[in-house]
Amino acid sequence: AAPAACVAKQQRQNGSCVFDGNNSDDVASSTCLALLPFFAAGQTHKPSKSRVDYHLFVERGLNFLMSNQDPATGKFRGISNMYGQGIATVALCEAYGMTGDKSKLLAAAQKAVNYIQRQQGSDGSWNYNSGNGDTSIVGWQIQALKSAQMCKDIVVDKGVMDRAKGFLIKIAGNSK
Numbered sequence: 487a488a489p490a491a492c493v494a495k496q497q498r499q500n501g502s503c504v505f506d507g508n509n510s511d512d513v514a515s516s517t518c519l520a521l522l523p524f525f526a527a528g529q530t531h532k533p534s535k536s537r538v539d540y541h542l543f544v545e546r547g548l549n550f551l552m553s554n555q556d557p558a559t560g561k562f563r564g565i566s567n568m569y570g571q572g573i574a575t576v577a578l579c580e581a582y583g584m585t586g587d588k589s590k591l592l593a594a595a596q597k598a599v600n601y602i603q604r605q606q607g608s609d610g611s612w613n614y615n616s617g618n619g620d621t622s623i624v625g626w627q628i629q630a631l632k633s634a635q636m637c638k639d640i641v642v643d644k645g646v647m648d649r650a651k652g653f654l655i656k657i658a659g660n661s662k
Contacts, residue, residue: 490527493520494543501550502564514554514562515570518577521547525580532585548581552594560597567614568605572626575602579633579640592639599634602627603646610653621657624650 497503502513503520524540531545551574554563562574575598582591605612612627613619628650634640635647 488538490524490538490540493523494540496520497543497546501546501548503547512566512570513564514551515565515573517547517550518573521577522580525577525584528584530581530585531587531590544581548578548591551577552591555594555597557597560594560599560601562598568602568612568619568623569614569626571598571602571605572612572623572630575599575630576626576633579630579637582640583633583637586639588639595634595637596640599631599640599642602630603643606646606649609656610649610651621654624653 493503497520501517503517504513505516521544524544528534528536529540529544531541531548533539533541551562555561555574556563562571565571565574575595578591578595578598581587582595585591602612605615606627607613607618609618611619611621612623614623628647631642631647631650635642
């Protein structure tokens, strides 16, 4: 079977995917990592005219993700750290950017971005849960914020991006 079909078969009834079929940790992250290649292939939650249409797989995955987002904070349940928040936010922003589906995706994407922005450490980085951290976690947050910026409708605080850039310049040992 095609790789996409193999991935799609792993989706659970509730729309989630897990890393190894048994592990219940970071379900939101694994669901989003399963969705990202479908987005790269042009698949969204909207029916496609392509030969093989995975819109139901994508829609169930997005529905799972949004049903596991705290509506007050934008934080996703089913993640254990900021890596997962960044990955889930990338997925929502990419889905929104591809479809412009304001009624389904815009509010959830904005809330996810807002959560990331509030969790930035004083040095411009992000850590596993909050506060100062390292480059790998920072990379996912920057990718999420950049995906959001590219959507035009999602508000990203320029100061957050400037502080992240400053953090990366500082740890690279470059004062420019």
